[in-house]
Amino acid sequence: MNLTGKSTARLVLYLAFCAAILLVPSVLDDAFLLNKYSRYLVFAILAVSLSLSWGYAGILNLGQAATFGLGSYAMAMGLKLRTVPVHTGSEGLPDFMVWNNVTELPWFWAPFHSMTFAILAGLLIPAAFAALLGWFMFRGRITGVYASIITLAVLVVVNLLIIDQQRYTGGFNGITDLAQFEVAGFFFDAYSATTYYLVALCLCAVLLLSLAVTRSKTGMILQAIRDQENRVRFFGYDVALYQIFVFSLSAGIAGLAGMLYTIVMEFASPTFLSVPLSLSVVIWVAVGGRQSLLGAAIGALIVTGVQGALSESEVFLKSWMLIMGGLFVLAVLFLPKGIAGAVSMAVDRLPFFAGSARKSASNVMKTTEAAS
Template sequence: MKDTLNALLGGKQGAIGLLILAAIILVVMPVFFDIFRLNLVGKYLSYAFVAVGLVLCWGHGGILSLGQGIFFGLGGYCMAMFLKLEASDAISTAHQTTPGIPDFMDWNQVTSLPMMWEPFHSFAFTLFAVIAIPTALAFIIGIAMFTRRVGDVYFSIVTQAIAAILTILIIGQQGFTGGVNGITDLKTLHGWDIRTDSAKYVLYFVNAGLLIAAILIGRYILSSKLGRLLSAMRDKEERVRFSGYNVSMYKVFIFCVAAAISAIGGAMFTLQVGFMSPSFVGIVPSIEMVIFAAVGGRLSLLGAVYGTLLVNFGKTYFSESFPELWLFLMGGLFIVVVMFFPNGLAGLYDKYVKPYFSGKKPKTLASSHRVVAEHSPVSVNTASVTATSTTAANAEESSK
């Protein structure tokens, strides 16, 4: 029990970091932000689910997916379908040609509810589908790609293509999906009006609680033997494979976990914002979600949350204050992070802040650059190869 708790919290420093994050999103922000801004933060936190999933599959598993918007969008659409059916009761839609079906179906001359919509009358099935459908799709993609050893840039291109295909499909099937407008005008959840201020407060705290739970699950995975194998596969995949491990299935598993976490974020986004559209499924939002993880630190679960908040707060501030320049300012932010802080906010913390708490002397600027060069995941040198070999050897020994 003690070992499990330690794995979830990440030791003393991990527990302190998690408590600080929890205090910020559960206490500080609700106290200082009005309901409009707090609802915006809730939307940002729903994006953070995707960033947390990317830390697992990209940062530690070496699987760069540029299509995580697929799973975020599918989770959101599953929840939106349930909410839309509840908002399309016979009384509310009595003015339609065909009462009892969503308005966009009536506009497109659909005369009966499609079969694929029927199960979403059940909230229990909806909760199951939010996780099961995106995970099943991730499993199919993973089996098709990883068993054929498709990886690196080729896998990233494939996920981009799937995101584009799904977006086109959703827009093209307007009578069944709402088309380019998406599924809108979502009002109640089992009769509870989700548009009220009190409901937005409740949904915000539910969202934040689920995000913390996702971080705990991620920490448990990374602290286990699976986590060590993921790091070894990222750095030296062939050596792990030759040690007798089924690398393909480990990749499929972590890719599915990341998809499930992303889908939960999509469902919470739909509940808080009140709609879901194909604009959150395509290539552009998927790349933005990768940037969230990169800015926060692709090896840090907590850093992914901070990176998501920072980028989205910056995006909101720049777009409000400098509507003609905000795209350039955001682009400059990303360039600076990639060039000078390859490990993101978490890397800055480890180099300049953490030494003060551990009693060690902070690294000088020159030594900090040397450390980045030696340990950055994107570098290729003797030190990184040696560390990689050691990691794989440890994984090999633990299997005996």
């Protein structure tokens, strides 16, 4: 199969996946399950964000939960200011601020009275945070395991900062008792099909946008940086600039996932910025296939779905974490390129696709010989 055929088949596959997740509410009329599946789709968005930086640019971000959490808190701040305040001041104060003897709404909370600002902040603050961190890392040519360690350390620092500033963030309890998200008169109840469609449409948009980026010239350069960074630099490209771009784009998508998670869960918590969640994202992407955006999304859906089923089962209540660990080890041993890699290899071995691939390679060889 030639490159054009593969690109078309990939696009059809992505569109089929989008159609499948959008059809779920039409065949499922259970509010609890819709809420649970919405959470899984949010995790799929988060997995796609890491696949974009890790699978296509070789940047393993072990602190992906940091930008996820920043997006979550941005949305929570906007929704919290829309609840009935317990303090009847000029602007009103969130309940946890009153309990901590705060007498005036902090200046950085005030802009979140605007939901438009909250949405933009949930996207731009994580992206700007990642751009700043990336500028120091990639301009200093820090890559590989060292970059991973730095992102993990930054995640821990942000988590501790959120917990320590209890007067302004709610501390360990997070930000709770939020208003429903509302846009143009439409209310998004966490247990409604409307919220599910919101999350599903965002996942579809993220998948198609990320696919467009990876298929562009920028995407090709990012993959070249992943494979041969020094060679790309010798060709005159600003490697650090491309790395900062994809690092920031990945963070912005993670921030979007964080905002959606707050809408679905109806609270924001320091656990959204935890090390276990950040490492879980790596597992989802590794199982699905880090060099496939759709594979990463499916990996997240499969792993979180199995994890949810095992943790809710009385039989596996105490052993589900051990089972999940064993499944991950098996996936790494027998599916080193993830589910997407295994499917791709199986398809390439089919007679039709194998013949097309040989024909395409033969045409390339003939063109090369003619040019020489």
